[in-house]
Amino acid sequence: MSTADDTSGEDGPWGEVTPEAARRLLVAAVDAFAERGYHATTTRDIAGRAGMSPAALYIHYKTKEELLHRISKIGHERALHVLEAEADRDGTAAERLAGAVRSFVRWHAERHTTARVVQYELGALGDEHRTEIVALRRRSDAVVRRIIGEGVRNGEFDVPDVAGTTLAVLSLCIDVARWFDAQGSRTPDEVGDLYADLVQRMVKVRADGSAGPR
Amino acid sequence: MSTADDTSGEDGPWGEVTPEAARRLLVAAVDAFAERGYHATTTRDIAGRAGMSPAALYIHYKTKEELLHRISKIGHERALHVLEAEADRDGTAAERLAGAVRSFVRWHAERHTTARVVQYELGALGDEHRTEIVALRRRSDAVVRRIIGEGVRNGEFDVPDVAGTTLAVLSLCIDVARWFDAQGSRTPDEVGDLYADLVQRMVKVRADGSAGPR
DNA sequence: CCGCGCCCTAAGCGCTTGCTCAGGGTCGGG
DNA sequence: CCCGACCCTGAGCAAGCGCTTAGGGCGCGG
Numbered sequence: 025m026s027t028a029d030d031t032s033g034e035d036g037p038w039g040e041v042t043p044e045a046a047r048r049l050l051v052a053a054v055d056a057f058a059e060r061g062y063h064a065t066t067t068r069d070i071a072g073r074a075g076m077s078p079a080a081l082y083i084h085y086k087t088k089e090e091l092l093h094r095i096s097k098i099g100h101e102r103a104l105h106v107l108e109a110e111a112d113r114d115g116t117a118a119e120r121l122a123g124a125v126r127s128f129v130r131w132h133a134e135r136h137t138t139a140r141v142v143q144y145e146l147g148a149l150g151d152e153h154r155t156e157i158v159a160l161r162r163r164s165d166a167v168v169r170r171i172i173g174e175g176v177r178n179g180e181f182d183v184p185d186v187a188g189t190t191l192a193v194l195s196l197c198i199d200v201a202r203w204f205d206a207q208g209s210r211t212p213d214e215v216g217d218l219y220a221d222l223v224q225r226m227v228k229v230r231a232d233g234s235a236g237p238r
Numbered sequence: 239m240s241t242a243d244d245t246s247g248e249d250g251p252w253g254e255v256t257p258e259a260a261r262r263l264l265v266a267a268v269d270a271f272a273e274r275g276y277h278a279t280t281t282r283d284i285a286g287r288a289g290m291s292p293a294a295l296y297i298h299y300k301t302k303e304e305l306l307h308r309i310s311k312i313g314h315e316r317a318l319h320v321l322e323a324e325a326d327r328d329g330t331a332a333e334r335l336a337g338a339v340r341s342f343v344r345w346h347a348e349r350h351t352t353a354r355v356v357q358y359e360l361g362a363l364g365d366e367h368r369t370e371i372v373a374l375r376r377r378s379d380a381v382v383r384r385i386i387g388e389g390v391r392n393g394e395f396d397v398p399d400v401a402g403t404t405l406a407v408l409s410l411c412i413d414v415a416r417w418f419d420a421q422g423s424r425t426p427d428e429v430g431d432l433y434a435d436l437v438q439r440m441v442k443v444r445a446d447g448s449a450g451p452r
Numbered sequence: 453c454c455g456c457g458c459c460c461t462a463a464g465c466g467c468t469t470g471c472t473c474a475g476g477g478t479c480g481g482g
Numbered sequence: 483c484c485c486g487a488c489c490c491t492g493a494g495c496a497a498g499c500g501c502t503t504a505g506g507g508c509g510c511g512g
Contacts, residue, residue: 079461080460
């Protein structure tokens with residue numbers, strides 16, 4: 025019946041999708057795409073979950089791919105917003121990195137249904153739509169890279185390969201969407217705290233004075 | 239410890255697929271599944287890449303899903319073998335963990351086409367086939383957990399949450415298959431070294447005597 | 453009451469899908 | 483020469499796909 029989507033702290037993740045019927049279709053599409061994948065989901069399935077006939081979908085969306093694009097764009101924007109909000113706070117680089125990882129991971133765990141579509145189904149987008157989304161992802165990368173770079177510059181962090189470590193941190197967070205199980209024993213908060221700690225350890229200078237590898 | 243177990247070479251990992259035509263079909267399927275995804279790949283596409291007619295596929299495989307199963311099973315077995323070989327070496331827990339991560343990551347980068355199919359398309363397997371594969375994945379988890387647990391017990395590692403950290407380490411390695419780009423600037427060896435170092439930092443005790451989080 | 457616009461549906465079109473099947477090359481043993 | 487055995491193909495079937503179109507139900511100004 026209901027999905028894990030209604031546990032959000034905001035009044036509604038898809039509140040900005042304006043005609044109510046269009047929103048119902050979009051939420052149904054998120055569930056279906058997350059469960060079966062984009063290509064294995066039929067327009068009849070989406071419409072059925074929204075309580076409509078297959079034809080109703082095409083009143084609100086031009087194609088099935090446009091639905092995916094809307095989901096992917098809004099999802100990426102939300103995730104990027106979460107990341108930027110933490111990155112723009114005051115505090116040490118370590119505090120901001122921990123906050124960013126914690127919030128970003130929590131978002132991917134809480135909203136793992138959406139996140140799975142957003143992360144898994146990039147390849148199903150058309151060419152122009154995909155390049156638009158890839159630009160959003162590059163901004164996420166830039167946010168994390170900036171924090172790590174600042175930490176390195178002011179001596180908080182010891183990171184020989186900033187670009188590679190940024191990639192690894194983002195990869196770690198994003199992959200939460202793949203394995204997180206709402207029925208499992210870990211809450212999104214717990215995973216966020218665990219990951220924030222692990223990432224801290226990856227970047228912080230070590231008191232024993234050992235330099236980086238090589 | 240076996241000497242002639244080298245899996246390198248161009249046709250490398252699929253040597254055990256015995257009729258040559260069946261192997262050609264399987265390699266074609268790996269490429270197609272990795273490029274477009276299982277559900278977006280047609281049997282005509284696979285057969286075409288192998289230089290055969292669509293009907294030829296069904297002489298060697300009963301269904302398209304059986305092809306995916308064969309790929310997924312062999313891929314998981316190879317990856318697990320790589321992991322276990324490093325875990326069974328002599329040395330400290332830190333050395334074995336670093337070796338396991340380095341080899342596992344290198345495998346996912348070098349063979350990222352196969353790895354992508356293996357990791358992305360689990361959900362497209364039938365029920366019995368999927369449970370069989372999930373059992374293999376649990377064994378990978380057990381291997382890493384054992385090393386980390388040993389390091390904790392003998393004081394090499396400081397890991398408050400062994401199960402969670404194991405999950406994170408495996409997630410980090412596996413996700414390499416998603417983002418690794420053969421045309422990119424990083425070689426599989428470089429990524430393996432980088433990741434082995436990052437994982438070391440995640441688990442090793444810190445000389446400044448700080449305890450874990452909380 | 454009518455008539456118009458807004459949403460929606462029943463029906464179905466053209467095409468592709470996974471898969472089947474009767475038959476055709478080729479080759480070694482009689 | 484014929485013979486199955488072995489692999490493979492051309493043609494195609496039933497089902498399902500994304501998407502379209504003609505029209506129905508309903509609220510509302512007149």
